[in-house]
Amino acid sequence: MTTATTTAPPAAQARHEPAAAGPSLARLTEVELRKLADTRAGRWLLITIGLIAVAIVVVQLFVTDAPEQTFAAFFEPSLLPVGLLLPVLGILSITGEWSQRTALTTFALVPRRERVIVAKLAAVVLAALGSVLVSLAVAVAGTLAAKATGGAGAWTFDWQMLPYAAVFQVANVLLGAGFGLLLLSTPLAIVTYLLLPTVWSVLAAMIEGLREPARWLDTTSTMEPLLGSDVTAGQWGRLGVSLAVWVLLPLVAGLIRTLRREVS
Numbered sequence: 001m002t003t004a005t006t007t008a009p010p011a012a013q014a015r016h017e018p019a020a021a022g023p024s025l026a027r028l029t030e031v032e033l034r035k036l037a038d039t040r041a042g043r044w045l046l047i048t049i050g051l052i053a054v055a056i057v058v059v060q061l062f063v064t065d066a067p068e069q070t071f072a073a074f075f076e077p078s079l080l081p082v083g084l085l086l087p088v089l090g091i092l093s094i095t096g097e098w099s100q101r102t103a104l105t106t107f108a109l110v111p112r113r114e115r116v117i118v119a120k121l122a123a124v125v126l127a128a129l130g131s132v133l134v135s136l137a138v139a140v141a142g143t144l145a146a147k148a149t150g151g152a153g154a155w156t157f158d159w160q161m162l163p164y165a166a167v168f169q170v171a172n173v174l175l176g177a178g179f180g181l182l183l184l185s186t187p188l189a190i191v192t193y194l195l196l197p198t199v200w201s202v203l204a205a206m207i208e209g210l211r212e213p214a215r216w217l218d219t220t221s222t223m224e225p226l227l228g229s230d231v232t233a234g235q236w237g238r239l240g241v242s243l244a245v246w247v248l249l250p251l252v253a254g255l256i257r258t259l260r261r262e263v264s
Contacts, residue, residue, distance in 0.1 A: 022110060022112070022115075023110065025115065025118065025119060025122070028110065028115060028116065028118075028119035029119045029122045029123050029126070031119070032093065032116075032119045032120050032122070032123035033123045033126065033127070035093070035096065035123075036089065036092075036093060036123060036124075036127060039092070039096060039100070041092060042089070042092050042093075042096070045085065045088060045089055045092065046089070046127075048085065049082050049085050049086070049089075049131060049134070050134055052078070052081050052082060052085070053078040053081075053082055053131075053134050053135055053138045054138050056074075056077050056078045056081065056138075057074050057078065057138045057139065057141065057142035057145075058142075060073065060074060060077065060142065061142060061145055061146060061149070061151070066146070066150060066151040066152055067151075067152050068152070069142070069143070069146035069151035069152050069153060069154075070143065070146075070152055070153070070154040070155070070156050070157075071139050071140070071142075071143045071154065071155045071156065071157045072139075072156055072157045072158065072161070074138065074139035074142035074143060074146075075135055075136065075139035075157065075161070075165075076161070076227060078135040078138060078139070079132075079135060079165055079168060079169070079227055080227065082131050082134075082135065082169070083168060083169055083172040084172075086124075086127075086128055086131060086169055086172040086173040086176065087172050087173060087175050087176025087177075087179070087193050088176060088190060088193075089124060089127060089173060089176065090124045090172075090173040090174060090175070090176030090177035090178075090179075090180060091176040091177065091179060091180035091186060091189045091190055091193065092180070092186065093120050093123060093124050093177065093180070094117075094120060094177055094180030094181045094184070094189075094254075095180045095183075095184055095185060095186040095189055096186070098184050098185070099185070099186045103263050104263050107263055113258055113259050114255065114259065117181065117255055117258060120177070121174070121177055121251075124173045124174070124176075124177055125170050125173065125174070127173065128166075128169040128170045128172065128173040129166055129169070129170065131169050132162070132165050132166050132169055135165070136162075143155060158229040160229055160230070161228070161229050164225075164226045164227070164228070164229075164231060165226070165227075167226055168223060168226040168227065171219075171223060171226075171239075171243055171247065172223075174247050174251070175193070175219065175243075175246055175247050176189070176193055177251065178246070178247050178248075178249075178250030178251045178254060179192055179193045179250055180254070181250065181251060181254025181255060181257075181258060182250040182251075182253055182254035182257065183254075184254075184257070184258070184261070197218070197219065197220055200214065200217070200218055201214075201218060201220060204218060215238060216238050216241045216242060217241065217242050217245055217246075218242065219242045219243070219246055221238075222235070222238045222239045222241075222242040222243075223239060223242075225239070226239070
């Protein structure tokens with residue numbers, strides 16, 4: 001007696017085979033972190049951010065009076081110049097895929113584009129938090145140097161400033177990422193990021209009717225309280241409105257554009 005055996009067609013077998021798991025979000029974020037330093041522009045931008053933080057402390061050691069050479073005094077001034085460069089890092093992280101023509105490879109390896117975008121945003125947020133640690137490190141070095149050279153070298157510091165500094169730098173880098181995601185062009189995004197705030201500030205100063213909206217929409221003024229040690233409820237409200245307009249809306253619109261854009 002013979003027993004007939006049937007073999008499922010290849011198509012049926014393929015339907016029962018589990019789909020290959022894609023890379024995890026943590027893995028994608030690690031890749032995007034490496035990409036931040038892979039290009040010459042990104043690498044030198046990171047180096048410049050570190051050098052600026054160090055330069056601010058060195059200048060303070062020579063020009064400030066000895067009683068003013070404290071940990072807080074070294075930490076605060078480094079936040080603003082670093083915050084001015086972080087948006088450029090956010091722009092380069094997003095637009096690099098298109099300017100270097102690697103988007104086709106990236107989105108072929110990870111077809112779900114939103115996962116790539118989330119990984120990029122997570123990477124730049126981690127870089128922004130890392131910049132706060134760099135500011136802390138150079139402030140420690142500056143305080144030790146001040147104490148060794150006869151300055152105050154006091155370790156006085158309001159630790160509430162630390163989360164404020166983190167919010168300040170994360171908001172800055174996401175501001176740049178939003179412009180990059182919306183425009184998908186490195187030169188255009190950088191010029192727009194540098195030009196729009198200046199134009200808005202000038203118009204608000206010239207036109208009386210724009211002064212009140214500027215209190216809610218000008219990120220230069222709404223983010224300024226984060227450089228201090230106390231932020232009021234009203235200041236948080238104005239900050240939230242300005243970030244919703246200049247960060248959240250570009251990120252959402254840019255994500256929709258990226259998901260729909262044809263890659264060639």
